[in-house]
Amino acid sequence: MEFSGKVGLSVGWITLFLMGIDLFVVSPLLPFISEAYNVSSAMTGWMVTVFAVTYAFFAPFFGWLSDKNGRRLLITFGLLLFVISNILTAFAPSFFWLIVSRILAGLSVASITPLIYAIIVDTAPPNRTGTWLSIVVSGHLTALWAGAPFGMLLEHFLGWRSVFVIMAVIGAILAVVNFNTWKYVPKIYLTRNLLEGNLLRILGSVSVTTFWAISMYALYVYLGASLYSENRFSSTEIALAITFYGIGAVLGSLISGQLTDRFGERNISKVTLMFLTLIFVCLGIFFTSGDWIYFFLFLWALVGYAGFSSYQARLAVEYSNERGIVMAWNNTALYIGITLGSMIGGFVISKWGYSFLPYVCSIAAVLSFVLSTQKVQDTKKESAYSDT
Structure with missing residues (x-):
């Protein structure tokens, strides 16, 4: 159990780090994307806006769904969608498809980030909830200051599209890892309305x-x-x-x-x-x-x-x-x-x-x-x- 807990924490940390990178890496790349698609900086800023709006709108739905049907499959689904969205971001044939890709990215992260928080608490020992949650949160926060340098470094050597390709590859690996990591976490179902006036x-x-x-x-x-x-x-x-x-x-x-x-x-x-x-x-x-x-x-x-x-x-x-x-x-x-x-x-x-x-x-x-x-x-x- 101790080893399984450490594995779960490590997988949760890495997964949230990747989600944070996807969130924080876009802003410093906007000038290069703007030049590639010949659109204004204000227009490319919509990449960030549609991601955030989609995330905010759909996260409660995925949270509700996971409380009813379990979190493992939804996290895996989110990571597979994350792979598709980042590949589309890297190779979008037009600015319209670039925006579509960021909507899909927001949808994918909405089905991953809050559910990772929840499943970590589900599996944490009763007296270690705060410690376990703080560890995985630190993965997301590490991306706060590491995301921009990571993106700029890759852009300098390989171009901005490489950033999204690499995130897609890592996302595919994490889809398999998460699917297997949470295999032994039992699915739980509520026999009544989850919210019931709450x-x-x-x-x-x-x-x-x-x-x-x-x-x-x-x-x-x-x-x-x-x-x-x-x-x-x-x-x-x-x-x-x-x-x-x-x-x-x-x-x-x-x-x-x-x-x-x-x-x-x-x-x-x-x-x-x-x-x-x-x-x-x-x-x-x-x-x-x-x-x-x-x-x-x-x-x-x-x-x-x-x-x-x-x-x-x-x-x-x-x-x-x-x-x-x-x-x-x-x-x-x-x-x-x-x-x-x-x-x-x-x-x-x-x-x-x-x-x-x-x-x-x-x-x-x-x-x-x-x-x-x-x-x-x-x-x-x-x-x-x-x-x-």
């Missing part, structure tokens, strides 16, 4: 993640531009700052697992949001303080992503009967928050400038904390599972 409660719970994402991404989306504008950072210094942020994100996720298992999901998720609010205020005060900014960026990501991992663990535990759909709704809430955060960040910059962004983020963090104090579920409903 949908509004679930939406209220995942709104915590929406405001958390607003607080994180209203600044992060414009981090490079703000560092250049307020600190006159060079491209090398901006890259170093983002590296500090990325390392903090991965470490925060990993550390949160140990803390969550020791002190409880609810306590850690609330405490991290309190500290996140304070860090944003400090970030606003010290944003133009030169080298100190590296420390505060590291601290911001460390605390912020520790909170994200612990809150996911909290949802997984407190919604144990609807785990797949709750993980999916939480990921949808994340994408909605990222979108709203980028919009709010753009508005703040146009009205008051970059220096106000950390303070606006602190307000969003406070709102996330207030929402997190609600009771997720008053009582555990009795399970009505039957193994097959």
Whole structure:
């Protein structure tokens, strides 16, 4: 069992790392894609938009379906669709088919990412849920800072199309690996309606993640531009700052697992949001303080992503009967928050400038904390599972 657990964690980590690469690698490649298809940068930006919208829309459906019929086949299906979508992205004959390929990619990732989170919690020992979940989350977060360099390196030597070909090959291998890894996880079925009036409660719970994402991404989306504008950072210094942020994100996720298992999901998720609010205020005060900014960026990501991992663990535990759909709704809430955060960040910059962004983020963090104090579920409903 111990060995099987390590194998499952490794497969989950690698799978989520690949999903993260697919998400974060597209943006730096947009100029090359724009040139290849002779379209404007604004048009190529739709590649990111349609991916995110498709993911956000379909993730809850796949989560619901996995709670009814098991996760293994849906994860495998998603990876096979991932292979097809990336091959189509690499060799799309026109820009229209390129957009279609990213819609399919969003659909594929929607049936993989939240289900990997759910199946890891399904298989985790009761006292190790936070640790196991934080480990696989770190795979996705590692791609946050590794995705862009990976894509640019391949583009430099082999061209941008090679990035998607290589992801398709890895996806095909992972389809086989995941199909075999989760073979011995029993499928479980609920004998009654999965939600049974819980949908509004679930939406209220995942709104915590929406405001958390607003607080994180209203600044992060414009981090490079703000560092250049307020600190006159060079491209090398901006890259170093983002590296500090990325390392903090991965470490925060990993550390949160140990803390969550020791002190409880609810306590850690609330405490991290309190500290996140304070860090944003400090970030606003010290944003133009030169080298100190590296420390505060590291601290911001460390605390912020520790909170994200612990809150996911909290949802997984407190919604144990609807785990797949709750993980999916939480990921949808994340994408909605990222979108709203980028919009709010753009508005703040146009009205008051970059220096106000950390303070606006602190307000969003406070709102996330207030929402997190609600009771997720008053009582555990009795399970009505039957193994097959």
